[in-house]
Amino acid sequence: MLKIDKDRCTGCKICTKVCPFGAMVIVDEKAEATEACTLCGACVKTCPENAISIERRRVDPSKFKEYKGVWVIAEQIGGQLRNVSLELLSKGRELADQLGEPLCVILLGHEVTGLTDTLAAHGADVIYVSDQKRLAQYTTDAYTDVISALILTEKPNVVLIGATANGRDLGPRIAARLRLGLTADCTGLSIDDKRQLVQTRPAFGGNIMASILSPYTRPQMATVRPNVFKPPEPNPSHKADVRTVDIKVNPAAVRTKILETIKTGAEGELKVEEAEMVVSCGRGIKAPENIPTVAELAKELNAALGGSRPIVDAGWMEHHQQVGQSGRTISPRLYIACGISGAIQHLVGVAGSAEIIIAINSDPEAPIFTISDFGIVGDLFRVVPELVKEIKRVKAQK
Amino acid sequence: MRIIVPIKQVPEIAEVKIDPETKTLIRAGVPSIVNPFDEFAVEEAIRIKEKFGGEVIVITMGPPQALDAIRKCLAMGADRALHLCDRPFAGADTWATAYTLAQAIKTLEPYDLIIAGKQAIDGDTAQVGPEIAEVLGIPQITYAIKVDISEDQKRIKVRRETDDGFEIVECKLPALITAIKGLNEPRLPSLMAIMKARQKEVKTITAEELGGDSKQYGLPGSPTQVVEIFTPEARTGGIKIDGTEDPAGAAKQLIEWLLKKGIL
Ligand SMILES: Cc1cc2nc3c(=O)[nH]c(=O)nc-3n(C[C@H](O)[C@H](O)[C@H](O)COP(=O)(O)OP(=O)(O)OC[C@H]3O[C@@H](n4cnc5c(N)ncnc54)[C@H](O)[C@@H]3O)c2cc1C
Ligand SMILES: Cc1cc2nc3c(=O)[nH]c(=O)nc-3n(C[C@H](O)[C@H](O)[C@H](O)COP(=O)(O)OP(=O)(O)OC[C@H]3O[C@@H](n4cnc5c(N)ncnc54)[C@H](O)[C@@H]3O)c2cc1C
Ligand code: SF4
Ligand code: SF4
Numbered sequence: 001m002l003k004i005d006k007d008r009c010t011g012c013k014i015c016t017k018v019c020p021f022g023a024m025v026i027v028d029e030k031a032e033a034t035e036a037c038t039l040c041g042a043c044v045k046t047c048p049e050n051a052i053s054i055e056r057r058r059v060d061p062s063k064f065k066e067y068k069g070v071w072v073i074a075e076q077i078g079g080q081l082r083n084v085s086l087e088l089l090s091k092g093r094e095l096a097d098q099l100g101e102p103l104c105v106i107l108l109g110h111e112v113t114g115l116t117d118t119l120a121a122h123g124a125d126v127i128y129v130s131d132q133k134r135l136a137q138y139t140t141d142a143y144t145d146v147i148s149a150l151i152l153t154e155k156p157n158v159v160l161i162g163a164t165a166n167g168r169d170l171g172p173r174i175a176a177r178l179r180l181g182l183t184a185d186c187t188g189l190s191i192d193d194k195r196q197l198v199q200t201r202p203a204f205g206g207n208i209m210a211s212i213l214s215p216y217t218r219p220q221m222a223t224v225r226p227n228v229f230k231p232p233e234p235n236p237s238h239k240a241d242v243r244t245v246d247i248k249v250n251p252a253a254v255r256t257k258i259l260e261t262i263k264t265g266a267e268g269e270l271k272v273e274e275a276e277m278v279v280s281c282g283r284g285i286k287a288p289e290n291i292p293t294v295a296e297l298a299k300e301l302n303a304a305l306g307g308s309r310p311i312v313d314a315g316w317m318e319h320h321q322q323v324g325q326s327g328r329t330i331s332p333r334l335y336i337a338c339g340i341s342g343a344i345q346h347l348v349g350v351a352g353s354a355e356i357i358i359a360i361n362s363d364p365e366a367p368i369f370t371i372s373d374f375g376i377v378g379d380l381f382r383v384v385p386e387l388v389k390e391i392k393r394v395k396a397q398k
Numbered sequence: 399m400r401i402i403v404p405i406k407q408v409p410e411i412a413e414v415k416i417d418p419e420t421k422t423l424i425r426a427g428v429p430s431i432v433n434p435f436d437e438f439a440v441e442e443a444i445r446i447k448e449k450f451g452g453e454v455i456v457i458t459m460g461p462p463q464a465l466d467a468i469r470k471c472l473a474m475g476a477d478r479a480l481h482l483c484d485r486p487f488a489g490a491d492t493w494a495t496a497y498t499l500a501q502a503i504k505t506l507e508p509y510d511l512i513i514a515g516k517q518a519i520d521g522d523t524a525q526v527g528p529e530i531a532e533v534l535g536i537p538q539i540t541y542a543i544k545v546d547i548s549e550d551q552k553r554i555k556v557r558r559e560t561d562d563g564f565e566i567v568e569c570k571l572p573a574l575i576t577a578i579k580g581l582n583e584p585r586l587p588s589l590m591a592i593m594k595a596r597q598k599e600v601k602t603i604t605a606e607e608l609g610g611d612s613k614q615y616g617l618p619g620s621p622t623q624v625v626e627i628f629t630p631e632a633r634t635g636g637i638k639i640d641g642t643e644d645p646a647g648a649a650k651q652l653i654e655w656l657l658k659k660g661i662l
Contacts, residue, residue: 001485001486001488001489001616001617001618002489017422018422019422020422020423020627020628020629021422021423021425021627022422022423022424022425022426023425035461035462035463035488036425037488037489038489038624039488039489039617039624040624040627041623041624041625042626042627054489054617055617055618077561077562082561140528140537140538140540141537144532164561165540165541165559165560165561166560166561168524168525168540169528169538169540169541171525171528172492172496172523172524172525172526172527172528172529172532173528173529173531173532173538175493175525175529176493176496176528176529176532176533177532179493179621180493180621181491181493181620181621181622181623182492182493182523182525182622183622184492184522184523184524184525185522185523185524198625202522202630203520203521203522204409204411204414204423204520204522205411205412205414205519205520205522206630207411207414207416207423207629208416208423208627208628208629208630209627209628209629209630210624210626210627211624211625211626211627211628212622212623212624212625213622213623213625214621214622214623215623216621216623217621255537255569255570255573256537256539256567256568256569257567257568257569258565258566258567259555259566259567259568260565260566261562261563261564261565261566262563262564262565262566263562263563264562264563264564265563271561271562273561301662319543319559319579319580320559320561320563325411325434325519326434326435326578326579327579333661334656334661343412344411344412345411345412348411351633352630356656356659356661357633358652360641362642364638364640369635369638370633370634370635371633371634371635372635372636372638373633373636373637374636374637374638374639374652374655374656375635375636375637375638375639376638376639376640376641376645376648376649376652377638377639377640377641377642378640378641378642378645378648379642379645382641382645383641383645383648383649386645386646386648386649386650387649387652387653389646389649390646390649390650390652390653391653391662394653394657394662
């Protein structure tokens with residue numbers, strides 16, 4: 001609860017200016033927090049009269065000493081590690097070194113022991129492996145049961161999970177079982193001077209960033225957005241202590257049954273949320289038979305192909321290719337938007353995390369140009385084929 | 399069937415602006431809407447009710463003005479609503495939100511299905527649905543794009559979106575699913591329906607009435623703590639060239655620029 005000491009408050013309005021949510025108002029010359037207040041605490045620190053206070057829960061930090069190690073939950077599909085797992089190892093290594101604690105990987109699946117060498121080479125000190133048939137495919141219940149039990153017995157300090165579809169299905173389930181805090185879809189992680197994990201994430205559609213702590217519970221848990229951190233350089237001579245986990249999945253505890261798995265997209269098709277480069281097209285493409293124009297550019301760049309919502313709604317592209325608020329949030333190094341106007345719902349999926357945005361649009365006033373690093377005003381049907389030609393030429397020279 | 403839909407009132411993100419001077423959100427004049435993913439959830443619940451009979455109950459935890467969001471869902475066709483509205487609920491993180499909602503959902507037992515949205519467009523965490531399911535001890539199927547209830551109303555089969563495509567997943571009811579875009583096209587309530595919604599029951603519940611472990615509610619019950627809010631470096635437009643006359647020249651310039659940047 002936020003309390004304002006009306007005797008202290010001088011009505012100076014400083015708090016109304018610092019509140020990121022516009023939640024502080026002055027009524028009868030005294031500050032008052034409206035319902036929009038999220039109790040973020042920004043105003044507390046800035047009030048010159050110390051008139052604002054927030055009651056928070058307290059904790060006994062001496063209990064935290066037992067919790068050691070930075071854990072990365074590896075995600076694999078059919079024996080293939082997802083990129084994000086390796087990305088987490090590079091960030092995890094950094095955090096573990098700062099804390100002076102081991103970097104551990106939790107590997108669940110069936111016939112996955114072959115992956116331990118890769119994980120060790122990418123920095124894992126300890127690898128906990130649970131290899132059983134009932135873990136061959138991800139199910140919420142089986143994975144939650146095994147990992148929660150492991151956390152309870154091994155007491156890690158930090159647990160990091162890739163913010164993939166399954167990672168965001170699993171994370172909150174574990175957090176709720178163990179009554180832990182969980183920070184969603186982080187794009188930044190660091191350790192503060194009190195050795196706490198500072199978790200930074202975008203919210204409000206990328207309009208604001210929040211730094212979040214889990215001061216009261218251990219382990220500190222976060223899901224982490226793919227493609228934000230670079231995977232480490234593998235070092236084949238780095239070895240890990242591989243430990244077999246002795247927790248059996250109880251078949252009766254797995255309440256969902258996967259009847260069928262359907263892969264969309266061609267074999268080896270790059271995914272917008274994983275690719276280093278993404279080429280997207282919007283309504284400017286005009287007809288489905290024109291999509292090869294941009295697909296060709298994507299192919300030449302080894303980029304994933306995406307689209308705006310109208311393209312997906314029209315059935316010209318698959319649902320998983322949609323970039324934006326109701327589609328995927330992506331973080332490529334390079335994003336090329338062809339014939340996309342730049343509606344806010346599209347941009348929230350890309351503007352916060354793409355390194356470079358290129359726009360090709362025939363309308364010089366298109367909003368996309370206000371955020372693009374390099375824009376070409378022109379007809380995509382004339383510009384894009386020229387780009388393809390130019391890339392081919394440069395490649396041939398190399 | 400008794401179907402429960404947790405809904406959240408959110409600001410229309412598209413209209414949220416950042417004050418360039420103070421770098422804070424300008425809330426004034428920004429309309430509040432039903433979280434778009436929750437509209438898919440409400441629509442699906444109503445469709446299931448229309449097929450099998452039963453009732454749809456929406457539930458929200460939020461300030462008094464969240465009543466507008468409730469009324470919208472009632473106008474769409476939900477039968478009644480619970481509104482958890484009290485100061486001690488404020489400042490809840492996802493755990494505290496889920497715990498509180500789960501306490502209220504327990505008072506609605508026996509229920510068959512809970513449909514939440516995939517995520518709220520303000521908090522953006524996608525955590526509340528799975529956390530409710532865990533507190534209630536029921537199975538979950540996230541990212542539902544197609545839902546089938548068995549004829550005997552005892553099982554649910556869901557087409558769920560994954561990173562690689564889809565999965566068809568089945569489980570027994572009661573269960574919780576989360577709705578994504580593509581599940582359905584939410585209906586626009588008619589004027590008649592909007593009028594009728596005003597007569598429907600909305601029960602307001604305070605922290606005291608809810609009971610449960612009140613230490614888990616609101617800010618004091620939240621294991622996470624937001625310590626800093628800042629605005630990301632706003633992107634500004636960079637180079638803009640005209641490629642209408644000479645597309646080949648423009649393409650050349652862009653590729654040179656990318657090479658210089660080390661991107662290609
Ligand atoms: C709740 C909600 C959620 C949404 N979620 C998403 C989402 O996830 N993703 C998303 O993308 N949208 C989303 N939208 C829709 C969004 O608001 C826009 O309507 C959409 O992004 C517009 O797509 P577009 O840019 O392809 O089309 P348009 O806005 O029609 O833009 C087409 C552009 O192509 C240009 N053009 C035309 N011809 C050519 C040519 N020959 N060469 C070059 N340029 C040309 C035009 O100048 C124009 O700028 C959402 C909307 C709502 C309300
Ligand atoms: C900037 C910022 C960052 C935050 N980051 C985190 C974080 O990383 N971790 C964390 O634990 N909390 C976080 N919070 C707190 C969190 O936003 C709130 O707990 C919020 O009430 C629920 O989270 P959400 O909006 O992300 O909902 P989501 O989990 O995205 O919502 C999913 C679904 O749950 C249901 N639902 C959600 N809220 C309600 C409600 N109040 N009433 C009824 N149904 C509901 C709806 O069906 C909704 O579609 C953050 C808050 C802010 C302001
Ligand atoms: S900053 Fe402090 S003194 Fe100034 S108006 Fe706000 S509460 Fe009152
Ligand atoms: S706690 Fe945060 S949201 Fe609430 S009034 Fe203060 S600054 Fe605004």
